[in-house]
Amino acid sequence: MVLEQIIFLVLAVLATVSALGMISMKDPVHSALLLVFTFFNLAAIYLVLGAEFLAAIQILVYAGAIVVLFLFVMMLLQVRPGPSFYKLRFFQSRVGPVIALVFLAEVLLVVFASSFMLNGGRITNPANTQAAQVAAAVRYSTEAVVPFTDANGNTVGGTGLGLKENVTSGHTALLGKELYSTFLFPFEIASLILLIAAIGAIVIARRSLEHDAGDERGPTEVGRGLSLAGPMPGSPQAIEMEELDKELAAKNPKAGRGEERRLIMKK
């Protein structure tokens, strides 16, 4: 038990320090690497808690996919080190930390004042096990919304896949079972969210709007403006493209410039 606590403390301190480092580094690449380190520490804490599946997911999804995405974006956009924290605007650099400290104090106050501590942890509190049973009764009943108006406080409804029976079958199995039974509905909706995000990303990142230009008139007079799809005006890529356009126009004034440019860019 003591060993467990020592391991937890070491991991927690490391995670906190690297998280602080992440937000105070000037170079975004350093920040991203410290973020990976934070995620690894969190994953180790999950392991200590016996949640091996979450730990694996934490490393695969967060440390793996998401941070790699960050690094790719930084590489493609050539992000330079930003200004030091204290050179930011007055509000952000002075008032921000104060607000953060106030919020931290608030959360700490709540943690110490609420019944977490008093009852030696809610999860082991017998009253809470009862609450979990009630929750299960609500979950697995397809009867009226309120099936348990029973005054004795006895739980009404089937045992179903209640959390208690499955503790022996391992965390991963439990998680999978819950995900595809109790949480099937939100799980399916989450797939719709992914679909929508993909459609939206394609529409917004598509290079030209000409295919959709109206039946009534051509593209509007508003001009290209700062489109999310094109290169940033003034960036090296944009200048390169403009030069390419000019060259092509000089060579062959009639041809559709966009098409050829695309062909050349491909080469």
Next chain:
Amino acid sequence: MSFLTNTLLQISTAKPSFSGDDLYRILPELIVLVMAVLIVILDLFLPKRSRPALGYLAIAGYVAALVATASLFYYGNPNKTSFSGMFIRDDFSSFFEIIFLISGILVVLVTPSYSLKRGIPIGETYAIQAFSVLGMMIVGASGDLMAIFVGIELTSICSYILTGFARNDPGSAEGSLKYFLLGIFATAILVYGMTWTFGMTGSTNLVAISQSIQRNGLATDPGLTLGMLLMVVGFGFKIAAVPFHLWTPDAYEGAPTPVAAFMSVGPKAAGFAALLRVLIQGLPELAAQWSVIIAVLAVLTMTLGNVVAIAQTSVKRMLAYSSIAHTGYIMVGLAAYANTSSPERQNDAISSVLIYSLIYVFMNMGAFAILIYVQNRQGGPDVDDFDGLGTWAPGIALAMAFCLLSLTGIPPTGGFLGKFYVFRAAIDNGYTWLAIVGVLNSAVSAFFYLRIIYTMYFNPLKDEARAKLQPTKTGFITAGVVVICIAILLLGIFPDPALNLARDGANPLIYVVRATSGS
């Protein structure tokens, strides 16, 4: 071997996660889902000229879902939970589904003339709007924090995307990015609140949460209060309540006007549905606390929205602030709920929120529809562009005047009744000061609404502006405006059917609260 048999036994005795009944209960949602996916697929294969015809498919889908909802409502909702308590089919969810589907139909009517003129992809617009409506329907019918969260996210992500659809317009990208960054921050706060609530009560199911609060005496626990506060902040962002409204003017101004119209009615109503479910169904024991918070937020929201709206020169931005102000009026009804224990009074309060949300869909959508018409003809959304509308488009001007009078709350319109019910609920339940603030705010709002009516009828159209008037297709918009005006008039002079629906819709929440408090 015994392990294997045990496992097999477990699998065979495990309850199925859903049944045919469950599918029947989510029929309206399924119809909208099928319609949305069909639009996505057909959009790929149709030639660009015939893509606007997808609007008919969208309307057909919404109408079919509306018929399904209405018949479930009419033949008596089962009032039962599906999918392990995630989804509740009751009169409350049906009422909100009707609101969302109507706003879906109206936005399909006002979209094409704006989007086609500006080269905004029309098929994807319809599809994403439909997914957004689906998300709202899920929020309205959810009985669990998880379902509320995924529903709200589905709707919000659709809104971020739709805001950025006018890619030729830098304002659209700016509005979309601001909305997205602030939106995900608000979502993080919302989820943090949900985790606290789950941590304190041991469940994400709303009914189980209220049970657990009672059994464990958690009503005064600071941890639960923190969870409630954080959730109110998260939902407050979604309904654009002050001080979480900062995204609203920029997002509305940058978004294509039909999208702004949609965001101002649909996702806002969905935010209210979620607030009602969470606060009344999940946290009724904390009513004394959240009622005060909601009342204070309502005062701030009404006052700031109306006062800042006066200073706007762009009608689009003015309508953005006006939509903030209307959030405040609706919150008055929610605050009024908590001060009473009589079921009739509670029903008054909740049904006033429901009926106001319904009326607001029509009147705000109407104002935006006519703004779209003027933008198509004149090119801009400014107050000046409404000069002399009464002479060059008399019918449209009359409809605009009607919608604006309704937004102000002048008697023969639906807007008056909405305000009347909300303020009456507040006075009945001991929030007289809140009702007084609301009425004063309505008086302030008359200033900027009536200024547009003045501009339309008393400012002449300048000759150079007349020469620049552009032609526009008006078929769909006119149809939409006619429907809206008839609806506002009917709700104003003959409100009983809608009011009875709203009363039915409010009942399930009260029933749940009474049943869980053991009486």
